[in-house]
Amino acid sequence: MAWRDQLRPASFRGVPFKVDGDELAAGRRVQLHEYPQRDKPFVEDLGRATRKVTLTAYVIGPQYMAQRDRLLAALEEAGPGELVHPHFGTLRVAADGECRVAHSADEGGMCRFSLSFVEAGELSFPAAKVNSAAQTKLKADALSTASAGDFAKAFGVAGYADFVREGAVADLTKAVSLAERVLRGGGAGGSSLLSGLLSDTDRLFGSPWALAQRVLGLIRSFTATGGGGSATTSAATGWTGVARSSPAARPLAALLHVASYTAPAPAYTRATPARQQQATNSTALAALVRRSALVHAAEVSAAADWPVHQEVIAARDELAARIDAETLRPDVPDDTFRALTDLRVAVVQDLTARSAGAARLATVTPTAVQPAVVLAYDLYEDAGRGEEIVTRNRVAHPGFVPPAPLKVLT
Known part of the structure; x- marks a missing residue:
């Protein structure tokens, strides 16, 4: 499948438009700390940065004015909306104040948009929890x-x-x-x-x-x-x-x-x-x-x-x-x-x-006598949990776990 076939038709709040180009700003939020007499700074990570999407778009055709007005109304509607990005799929975003629309006498029957969106997070408040x-x-x-x-x-x-x-x-x-x-x-x-x-x-x-x-x-x-x-x-x-x-x-x-x-x-x-x-x-x-x-x-x-x-x-x-x-x-x-x-x-x-957050016990039967560390590695990829298996099942010797039903944590 060619890469063009994987692109999705762009739209915002269900209003379609064409895309000439796009940019996505991403990264981490950091605080740079620089100190006297020290050559290297210290960078404090403050979490992922807000993703910002910029699109160069246009609408064209005999009904371009009606489609333009619908897109303007969608951009000015309060609250976040659904943006279908050609490359990144469906995103929940909010339009910021950098969106622009332009007409040109040389390009009759169409208008261009400079669209700017920021990802919309969830509005959350502190919630009381009973101890x-x-x-x-x-x-x-x-x-x-x-x-x-x-x-x-x-x-x-x-x-x-x-x-x-x-x-x-x-x-x-x-x-x-x-x-x-x-x-x-x-x-x-x-x-x-x-x-x-x-x-x-x-x-x-x-x-x-x-x-x-x-x-x-x-x-x-x-x-x-x-x-x-x-x-x-x-x-x-x-x-x-x-x-x-x-x-x-x-x-x-x-x-x-x-x-x-x-x-x-x-x-x-x-x-x-x-x-x-x-x-x-x-x-x-x-x-x-x-x-x-x-x-x-x-x-x-x-x-x-x-x-x-x-x-x-x-x-x-x-x-x-x-x-x-x-x-x-x-x-x-x-x-x-x-x-x-x-x-x-x-x-x-x-x-x-x-x-609710506790692990469950499951029954496991080894196929043959084997050391507890081997069984622990097979189950958890952690040989250090062999003692846990021995203690829970009261195995007589950790080097000889019998081929009998054993209780182990999932």
């Missing part, structure tokens, strides 16, 4: 405050027999020990935190609000170590069947395990006022532990990076389901119910929004 992670943290703080308030209203040992206080100490020891074992795996330092709490019960039992804040702080400190001790290994690895690589996955699974904690069944049968208060204390402490775990699970999910789509969706669904289970308990006060519902909405919105 969904920050909203999750705000709703988690609201639930934390409501949970502490509920506990302060229900818990009490003053004026009751000694067994009420002893029962509260036993319940506190059991609940905090469970959280420590699940979240820290019984790691070093956990027993000292529990001992410090129990040694301060005389003061804390007199101020249930302070006790609630202390329990909330303990669960936060346990979570900060990374979470996921041996007590929750099976739960952590079996979460929706997805092999989880996100740093927050195991701590989040451990926190959701703590969020299922229930008060131990009472060993007594007579419902005296003291026994009733003992049962109330036990129930209030269990609710505080569960909701503290939900608070910090939401904080962990909001602060974490989620590189895998399936993992963030699994985290969203598991956390939302655990919050739903807490709202369905019959002893949830109205304010706490609203705080739980608000937190669920914030968590779902946040993790759903962040799942």
